[in-house]
Amino acid sequence: MKPDNIIFVKHGNKYSAEHVNRLRDQLMEYYKCAYVCYTDDPIGVEIECIPCFEKPTLNLWWNKLAMFSKDFPVKGKCLYFDLDMDIKSNPSDFIKDFEGLTIINAYWKRDKFMRKHAYDVRINSSIIAWTAGEQDYIWKHFLTNKDYFMRKYKGIDRFLVHENIHHKIFNDGIVNSVANPYGEQTPIDMYNGINYDLQRTFVS
């Protein structure tokens, strides 16, 4: 099963239009579908841009949660990628399920000690699969107390887990965390926000 939409989120100045265009180029090899970018700055972005909602204003990664709103203007099966991903080969064998919410297993945290009140998590939302509109309750829940959630959780991964949002995980082997190597060939390298300017594999 293939996605109908591949979605990127670019907010602030950590990532540029180049990151969006590069990732689109890499994914185009494997996915012929709609590509959209949810952004506060469409300049230079070569795919369709969806402007960030006027309200509420959110900063950086918190904007990812807007993708789950029923007002987010896409339909069908959705696949999201963080912009610091490097596509090395076809990831389709790992991404087949668009029912519910599917995210990455953070294998590199498997043995990490974490008390519950650390609010750390063993998942990672750098890749997300879902069906448009069906996860609207996540967005609604966030809006009930967003300032408290943004103080309590360092990012949306923690929000999803500790607010008991039901989710599934992709099979291991879909990604290799560059900082914590998986040990086997994976179709995607992820940089977890670090060294995102490193030389990447470009599709010719």
Next chain:
Amino acid sequence: MTYKELLYRNSLEAIRRIYEHSKYDEETDLYRINDIINSLNENQFASKEWLVQKLTPFIPEELENVCILGGWYGLLACMISQEVPDETRIHSVDIDPTTRMVGQALLKDIAYVEFKIESLEDWYYGRPKYYDLIINTSCEHMEPEEVRLMANYKKEEAICCFQGNNYHEIQSHINTHNSLDEFADSLGLKEILLKESMPAANGEYDRYMVIGK
């Protein structure tokens, strides 16, 4: 005991109760402990004491109703209550439903404050002419146009006191300003009675305050 000593005593008791509750309830929100401590930290006291000191000369003699928007656990409401007649109604408004329970525990034996749980916009626009004094120390968390509307949609003689800052680095800050004048201009008040800035105790940002009509 001073109000401050009572506040610290009550906050320690509130924290102890959360800890006790957590022993047998996995869902107890332990982050509240951190949040309560942060709500009473040096920066919070400094900015609120500054506000009260500067605002007091402008408090109307016929003060009946005070609205504190984004009142959190009621620190500012507590301080304001020390400066106004006992019969003054003080509403501390916050969307976070837990602020009422925690706020009431913190203010026990100090002040009577009504904690209203609603979005600031919904609460305020439901009764804009009710208040003689409107205080908003959370402008950085609110949409700029909402802040401007609140500052102007009120009784003509009502005083408003709004605080903002230039702390751009905080993720939840969506309405920061680069200078005191920029912040004052953003409010669009008819008359500005006072505008001042104060560096935060940690030196990381400046807090701005504007009092006006």
